[in-house]
Each structure stands twice: as C-alpha cells, then as structure tokens.
Amino acid sequence: MNLYPWLDPLWDRTPFPYKTWTQEGKEHGIRYLRVGRAYGKQPIFSVYLYLFEDTMIDTGCPGLGKEIWQWTQQEKIKKPKVLLTHHHEDHSGNAAYLQKEGWEIWSGSKTKRILAQPTAIKFYQHMVWGKYHPCSTKVLSKNILIGNFEAKIIPVPGHCLDQIAFYLPERGWLFSADAFVHEKVKYFRGDEDFKQSLDTLEKLCQLDFDVLLCAHGPRWKNGKKSLEKKLNWFREIEERTQELHHKGLSLGEITQKIFPRSSRFLSYFTGGDISSKNIINSILYGSKERPQIEKILRSEEC
Numbered sequence: 643m644n645l646y647p648w649l650d651p652l653w654d655r656t657p658f659p660y661k662t663w664t665q666e667g668k669e670h671g672i673r674y675l676r677v678g679r680a681y682g683k684q685p686i687f688s689v690y691l692y693l694f695e696d697t698m699i700d701t702g703c704p705g706l707g708k709e710i711w712q713w714t715q716q717e718k719i720k721k722p723k724v725l726l727t728h729h730h731e732d733h734s735g736n737a738a739y740l741q742k743e744g745w746e747i748w749s750g751s752k753t754k755r756i757l758a759q760p761t762a763i764k765f766y767q768h769m770v771w772g773k774y775h776p777c778s779t780k781v782l783s784k785n786i787l788i789g790n791f792e793a794k795i796i797p798v799p800g801h802c803l804d805q806i807a808f809y810l811p812e813r814g815w816l817f818s819a820d821a822f823v824h825e826k827v828k829y830f831r832g833d834e835d836f837k838q839s840l841d842t843l844e845k846l847c848q849l850d851f852d853v854l855l856c857a858h859g860p861r862w863k864n865g866k867k868s869l870e871k872k873l874n875w876f877r878e879i880e881e882r883t884q885e886l887h888h889k890g891l892s893l894g895e896i897t898q899k900i901f902p903r904s905s906r907f908l909s910y911f912t913g914g915d916i917s918s919k920n921i922i923n924s925i926l927y928g929s930k931e932r933p934q935i936e937k938i939l940r941s942e943e944c
Contacts, residue, residue: 695789707739800839
C-alpha cells in the first residue's frame with residue numbers, strides 16, 4: 643500500500659536543513675548553472691540548467707528560484723523563456739517562481755497537464771529536491787527558437803511519459819533531458835520503462851550532433867559516441883538479463899549478477915524507488931505505474 647500520498651502534506655511542511663548549492667560555467671557559448679540541495683559540502687544530486695541567449699532549459703529543484711533568477715539577470719534578457727523537458731521536480735521546480743518574475747514557461751502537452759495541479763511525492767524526493775508548485779505552461783508544437791536557431795522537439799519517453807528533447811541541427815546540439823545521464827546507467831526509478839528508453843536511444847542515435855547537453859552529465863564533445871555507448875550497454879544488459887532469466891534465476895539473483903556493486907543504501911533510502919533491480923524488473927515485466935501521474939494523463943484523455 644502506498645502511504646506517501648497521505649504523508650506528503652506532512653513532509654511538505656518539514657523544514658529540511660539543506661543549503662542551496664550552485665556552480666556555474668560556460669562552454670560553446672552556452673552558460674550553465676548546476677544546482678542542488680546540499681546537506682554538507684556537496685549536493686546529494688545535482689542538475690544542470692542551460693542558458694543560451696533568451697532561452698533556459700529547465701529550472702532546477704525547488705527553493706533555488708532567487709539564485710537562478712539572479713544568475714540569468716547577467717544576460718539582460720528582454721523576453722526570457724524556459725523550455726521544460728519534463729515534470730520531475732528537479733527540472734520544473736522553479737517554473738512557478740520564474741513565471742511570477744515574467745518568464746514565459748513552455749512545455750510539452752503532457753507536462754502542462756501534470757504541472758497544472760499538485761501531486762504527492764515520496765519522502766526522499768522532498769528531502770533531495772523538494773516539491774514543485776503548480777503552474778500553467780504554454781504548449782510546445784513541432785519547433786521553437788532557442789536564440790536564433792530552430793530547435794526540433796523530440797518526444798523521448800522512457801525516463802517518464804512526458805519527457806521531450808530539443809535538437810539544434812545547425813549547431814550539432816542535443817538537449818537530451820534525462821535520456822542519457824551516463825554511458826553505463828546502473829539505476830532506474832520504479833516507473834522508468836526500459837523498452838521505451840531503448841527505443842528513445844535508438845532514435846536519438848540517428849541524429850547528427852556532437853554536443854550532448856544532458857541534465858545530469860553533459861558531454862561537450864563526442865556526445866553522440868557517449869549516447870551510442872549507452873545504447874550498446876542497454877542492449878548488453880537486456881541480452882544478459884534474458885539469458886539469466888531463461889536459466890531460472892530470480893530477479894534478485896539476476897540483479898546481483900549484472901550489478902554486483904550496486905548501492906543498497908540508495909535502494910533503502912528511496913524505499914526501492916531508485917535501484918538496479920528496477921532495471922531488471924523493467925526488462926522482464928515492464929515499468930511500475932506512478933498512480934497520480936497516470937490518473938492525470940488518463941483523465942485528460944477521457
């Protein structure tokens with residue numbers, strides 16, 4: 643039984659003793675701000691925001707709106723806009739804050755529907771990122787300008803149902819959201835879909851790009867090669883998982899064989915929501931639902 647929808651209001655009022663953490667830089671004419679919540683010197687997880695001319699990709703985790711707004715003011719942007727890749731709180735967390743400061747917020751249609759209302763999140767999400775505030779976004783169509791360059795909008799499900807990427811063929815840039823993360827991903831959230839993720843990787847590897855602007859691990863050169871390495875890694879673990887499954891090994895045994903050094907602490911801390919076992923489970927049986935998200939998207943379709 644999922645208790646977190648009932649406990650969510652309590653966690654939302656809990657004053658977690660974090661400090662905001664930021665790190666900025668610039669590559670290929672793209673300014674970036676890496677943000678997170680720290681309970682020591684370094685954040686548990688961090689996320690990259692990318693700013694190119696008048697456009698920022700994603701908004702980081704909640705509680706850093708002031709720092710992000712001050713960072714963007716260095717550019718003196720006349721008509722600033724945000725392009726959201728998906729609804730997760732480490733990407734949409736400051737959208738409502740920036741909207742109040744006059745920024746246009748754009749997203750895919752599914753993300754718009756999710757962000758229009760509050761949703762319950764788990765304890766670890768409250769602690770690591772915080773909860774986003776609902777906001778209204780403008781819906782992206784096929785293409786949009788990022789600076790003076792046309793960006794193609796590409797659905798990239800797998801990590802979640804509403805995820806999209808932005809591809810700038812003229813520059814050879816791909817803003818990939820969380821479709822990459824690392825060449826050898828070892829953990830999945832419970833609702834990540836392996837088959838969709840594999841299809842997404844195959845689709846993105848057909849594009850011509852060199853700079854991979856991942857939200858958690860950018861590759862400033864040889865980005866396509868990095869994405870191809872992840873695709874090959876996924877094919878490898880899928881094949882090994884099926885082989886071990888046919889030999890009669892259990893889900894736990896297969897996980898131990900393929901990911902012998904995976905973090906048990908991460909699984910315990912997240913209540914199993916982030917684990918290596920979720921990858922194996924998704925390969926064999928498919929992903930688990932996020933009931934609230936599924937309900938929002940289904941209700942809008944009716």
